[in-house]
Amino acid sequence: xxxxxxxxxxxxxxxxxxxxxxxxxxxxxxxxxxxxxxxxxxxxxxxxxxxxxxxxxxxxxxxxxxxxxxxxxxxxxxxxxxxxxxxxxxxxxxxxxxxxxxxxxxxxxxxxxxxxxxxxxxxxxxxxxxxxxxxxxxxxxxxxxxxxxxxxxxxxxxxxxxxxxx
Amino acid sequence: xxxxxxxxxxxxxxxxxxxxxxxxxxxxxxxxxxxxxxxxxxxxxxxxxxxxxxxxxxxxxxxxxxxxxxxxxxxxxxxxxxxxxxxxxxxxxxxxxxxxxxxxxxxxxxxxxxxxxxxxxxxxxxxxxxxxxxxxxxxxxxxxxxxxxxxxxxxxxxxxxxxxxxxxxxxxxxxxxxxxxxxxxxxxxxxxxxxxxxxxxxxxxxxxxxxxxxxxxxxxxxxxxxxxxxxxxxxxx
Numbered sequence: 001x002x003x004x005x006x007x008x009x010x011x012x013x014x015x016x017x018x019x020x021x022x023x024x025x026x027x028x029x030x031x032x033x034x035x036x037x038x039x040x041x042x043x044x045x046x047x048x049x050x051x052x053x054x055x056x057x058x059x060x061x062x063x064x065x066x067x068x069x070x071x072x073x074x075x076x077x078x079x080x081x082x083x084x085x086x087x088x089x090x091x092x093x094x095x096x097x098x099x100x101x102x103x104x105x106x107x108x109x110x111x112x113x114x115x116x117x118x119x120x121x122x123x124x125x126x127x128x129x130x131x132x133x134x135x136x137x138x139x140x141x142x143x144x145x146x147x148x149x150x151x152x153x154x155x156x157x158x159x160x161x162x163x164x165x166x
Numbered sequence: 167x168x169x170x171x172x173x174x175x176x177x178x179x180x181x182x183x184x185x186x187x188x189x190x191x192x193x194x195x196x197x198x199x200x201x202x203x204x205x206x207x208x209x210x211x212x213x214x215x216x217x218x219x220x221x222x223x224x225x226x227x228x229x230x231x232x233x234x235x236x237x238x239x240x241x242x243x244x245x246x247x248x249x250x251x252x253x254x255x256x257x258x259x260x261x262x263x264x265x266x267x268x269x270x271x272x273x274x275x276x277x278x279x280x281x282x283x284x285x286x287x288x289x290x291x292x293x294x295x296x297x298x299x300x301x302x303x304x305x306x307x308x309x310x311x312x313x314x315x316x317x318x319x320x321x322x323x324x325x326x327x328x329x330x331x332x333x334x335x336x337x338x339x340x341x342x343x344x345x346x347x348x349x350x351x352x353x354x355x356x357x358x359x360x361x362x363x364x365x366x367x368x369x370x371x372x373x374x375x376x377x378x379x380x381x382x383x384x385x386x387x388x389x390x391x392x393x394x395x396x397x398x399x400x401x402x403x
Contacts, residue, residue, distance in 0.1 A: 006347065006350065006385040006386070006389055009385045009388040009389045009392060010388065010392070011383055011388040011391065011392070012382065012383055012384055012385045012387075012388040012389075013382050013383070014382060014383050014388075015382060015383070016362065016382060016383050016384075016387075017383075020383055020387055020391075023339075023387070023390070023391070024354065024357060024358040024387070025358065026336075026339055027339070027343060027354050027355060027358040028355070028358035028359055030331065030336055030339060030340055030343075031243060031355050031358070032239070033330045033331070033336075034330055034331065034340070035243075035246055035252075037238065037239045037242045038242075038252065038256055041238055041242065041256060041259060041260075042234060042235045042238045044256070044260055045234055045238055045259060045260050045263040046231060046234055046263075048260040048261075048263060048264050049230075049234070049263050049264060049266070049267045052264040052267040052268060162256075162257040162260050162261070163260060
């Protein structure tokens, strides 16, 4: 069916009534069940807006080795996850594993091309900083779980990742 | 689960402590203040979007936080309707909200904020689909990598509906919805999340002829009812 099949649908000009609204409510409910809005997307969006004041370029996320059927917000917190972010100037891969302290995460990261670049992990509670080594590796230990975005200082314009849930 | 929890609310409110856009000397400062202090004009999502933007410009972000919470599902549906995979759609929605921050000062008609968001989300989604296809082409050009390539395709359908729609009536409605043209499906999914006065701006944002929906049922909804009637499903609600 295309749009031209809809030119003369009987009832199209009738006023929207209670039955229509109830039908729409069911459409909303079924859509949410079939394709739920990921948990935490509102919070990631708010944090991304908060960080947006900073002049930076945002990387794309590339899906790699994320447990099947999950979105970041849904992933089991105890599993090791690997996420890759791509940008025309830089690729960042991070592996997330449980930290030494309860409720924390260890972040192992690799930059390509390699470079000893300053790294900032931006969190709602504050930033954590480190520097990649000459091979482009960096580690952030015992990072509290929650929302985070990585910022890599490169050239004049820093590059940031989308907000993810650690 | 899934409802607005305390922790999340607290976090979204943190938007307030960070946002520092807008100059207090802006000419629309007084308008914004009036908008924010008068009893909220909540008859439509579009009105709440306008109030949120005006407040945000003068550093008052409570309304924006609330609007983000309310409108994120709408953006999610918009992006998913363009065929963007779930994982990528998450970023496209974030990106759309980020773009609103970047354009907060330049959106000339606050009443058009909702439409602006929907148009921006659609364009960003198309861009993501285009990039995804380009990546896919590059990937399949590598001889060793073709076995898993299909797993990286954005899934065009919204999900394993058979598993979650056990109820026969739900399946009939979903089936009827899926018989409509794509843009009709998109329109109905979006308006189902908004208020009646928003129908016009939503239909405009997704390129449906203006006037086709509004105070009236509109062609898409009428068609959905017709399909359901054909299937003998009359107890719609």
